[in-house]
Amino acid sequence: MFNSYTTNTLEYDAGSCINCGKCSTVCPHAVFSPGEKVAQLADPLACMECGACQLNCPTGAIVVDSGVGCAYAMMWSAIKGQEEVTCGCGDNYCCSPSPSILQLGKKK
Amino acid sequence: MNNTNMINVSMNDPASLHPTIRSTSSDITFANHRDHFFARMGVRRSEHRVEPGLYALGEPTPDSPVFASANYTLSFDALRRALVGVDCYILVLDTRGVNVWCAAGKGTFGTEELVHRIQATGLHKVVSHRVVIVPQLGATGVAAHKVKAASGFSVEYGPVRASDLPEYLRTRQATPEMRRVRFTLPDRLVLIPVELFLAPLPALVAAVILSILGGYMVAVAALIAILSGMIVFPILLPWIPTKDFSTKGFIVGALVALPFAWNAFYSVPDTAWWLRYSWVLIYMLVIPPVTAFLALNFTGSTTFTSVTGVRREIYAYVPKMAWMFASGIILMLVLALIPFIGGL
Numbered sequence: 274m275f276n277s278y279t280t281n282t283l284e285y286d287a288g289s290c291i292n293c294g295k296c297s298t299v300c301p302h303a304v305f306s307p308g309e310k311v312a313q314l315a316d317p318l319a320c321m322e323c324g325a326c327q328l329n330c331p332t333g334a335i336v337v338d339s340g341v342g343c344a345y346a347m348m349w350s351a352i353k354g355q356e357e358v359t360c361g362c363g364d365n366y367c368c369s370p371s372p373s374i375l376q377l378g379k380k381k
Numbered sequence: 382m383n384n385t386n387m388i389n390v391s392m393n394d395p396a397s398l399h400p401t402i403r404s405t406s407s408d409i410t411f412a413n414h415r416d417h418f419f420a421r422m423g424v425r426r427s428e429h430r431v432e433p434g435l436y437a438l439g440e441p442t443p444d445s446p447v448f449a450s451a452n453y454t455l456s457f458d459a460l461r462r463a464l465v466g467v468d469c470y471i472l473v474l475d476t477r478g479v480n481v482w483c484a485a486g487k488g489t490f491g492t493e494e495l496v497h498r499i500q501a502t503g504l505h506k507v508v509s510h511r512v513v514i515v516p517q518l519g520a521t522g523v524a525a526h527k528v529k530a531a532s533g534f535s536v537e538y539g540p541v542r543a544s545d546l547p548e549y550l551r552t553r554q555a556t557p558e559m560r561r562v563r564f565t566l567p568d569r570l571v572l573i574p575v576e577l578f579l580a581p582l583p584a585l586v587a588a589v590i591l592s593i594l595g596g597y598m599v600a601v602a603a604l605i606a607i608l609s610g611m612i613v614f615p616i617l618l619p620w621i622p623t624k625d626f627s628t629k630g631f632i633v634g635a636l637v638a639l640p641f642a643w644n645a646f647y648s649v650p651d652t653a654w655w656l657r658y659s660w661v662l663i664y665m666l667v668i669p670p671v672t673a674f675l676a677l678n679f680t681g682s683t684t685f686t687s688v689t690g691v692r693r694e695i696y697a698y699v700p701k702m703a704w705m706f707a708s709g710i711i712l713m714l715v716l717a718l719i720p721f722i723g724g725l
Contacts, residue, residue: 276624277697278690298538298555299520301562302685322687323486325520339521340688341486343681344626344695347688 282338283320287311289334296326296335401502405436407465409458416454423575426478429454433475435502436461439468443509446550448539449495449519451476451484460516463543467550472513474498485522492524496531505533514539517560562684569615572682576611594717595663602641606668609637610675618679626686627698630676634669641668659716666709670702 283304290311297305297312305326306315312334324339341347420429431452438461447470450460457473464471474494476484484490499505499513515523517538525536540549540559549555584607592600614621614633621629645660677694680686 274623275628277693278624278687281687281689295525298560299517301518301541301560303557303561319685320687321685322689323521325485328522328524329520329526331526338688341681342683342686342688342691344677344691345681347691347695348699 279318281318281320281322282336283314283317283322284336285312285314285317286334286336287314289332291332291334293331295329295331299325299329301325401434402470402507403432403434403436405438405461405471407438407461409462413454413458417458420453420455421571421574423578428478430478431457431473433473433498435504435507436471436473438464438471439466441468441470443507445469445508447472447504447508447513448546449474449498449513449515451479451481451490453478453480453484456480459543460546463546467547470504470507472498472502472504481516482518482521485519488522490519491522492527492531495523495528495536499528499532499534511535512537516543517541517555518562564618564684566616568684569618573612573615576615576679576682580607580611595713598641598644599663599713602638602664602668603671606634606637606671607675609633610672614672614676615679615682625694625698626676626680627673627694627702630673631669631698633676634672635665637672638664638668656716659712663709663713663716666705666712670706673698674702 285305292308292311294307294312297303297307301323302316302319302321304314304316304320306313320337321342322337322339324337327335327337327339416429419425431454433452445468448460448464449472450457452473452475457471460471472495474484474490475498476489476494479487479489481490495513495515504513505511511534513528513534514537515525518541520538523536525538528534528536537553538555539546540555541562542559545555545559549559584604587603587607588600591603610630610633614630617633618629621632623629623632642661642664645664646657649657677691677698680691680694
């Protein structure tokens, strides 16, 4: 109830995994974790569908329908009749100068 | 705006061995701080840029590490500030002035640009090793194995936050915590100014129209609804009940609307009962969908919402928001028209 984030498009075929460890390295939400023989799908619901694991998987063991999880961008694309949702901010600037987004840091 | 310049230095300085290497330092100047301030305010959003190319930080040798960054001043400056005392090279990709993660999502911080920039700067002649350290959040645009195949350089994914780099460099291993993206209160707070700077004109127009229709109190309510969607909501995000952003927004909106509804009901005891109930209804119908819509749009600024989930939210709640808002406005219009058609 009141949770739309109970499913996503992440699919993992452990049979094709060569255990290179890239997916658990690139995932910012620890969806994958290193395993003994193959990568483990540890927390699939934490996936934000950024697509980093799919892009860096050399054997194509991971498939995810990646994109920008931004309501504004999605509604704007729908209004304009675009098939593909692109970041609503355009190519030349971004709506979020967020520290975490920019690999900028917490001060210690 | 960045603290870099082309300088001619002695022959044993690595920056002079290759004509395209610029020098930089870890110092953040007053001009840098001013630039950061405007970037965070959303002023001249596409102009906070660094010249793409190769930079020498300190006195790097052919064995020194190479770090990839975006040509956005906040990204580049966070990196060079974190690398204080480290002799290294910084390879700035042309991301059109956009930060690493957003640019990676757009594909401008990507395999193609990384390979192109490695070749264009002659990096293989500058360093003897074949490793580029790429920020982890750049992985959304970079396929490490394809970069290796096309350029000969291995991609090593560094930590999410530049501030973890000194520790990372000691062990060349990122801890699980360094690999996690968070969305802490400070992370959320810095987003508020940009959102606010986009709001004044639409908010003002809405307030003027509403004050004509329903009086100044309605205009105040509208402004408070917008401000609570843009300030209160991001601050309280993790503590508001329910997982969906829309329902969180409805909850905040209902709490904001209650005092106005209360006031409308009790401040005019000699008015007809149905008029008082109508105003309660108007506030409860108009304010929550406004904050809910703003809350839903905040998904684009977060670090964790998936396309699938956001799409489900849009289908589930946006029609309800539209119906509530429209009903409230129509009711307000009807009340505003009653005096003109010879009613009370």
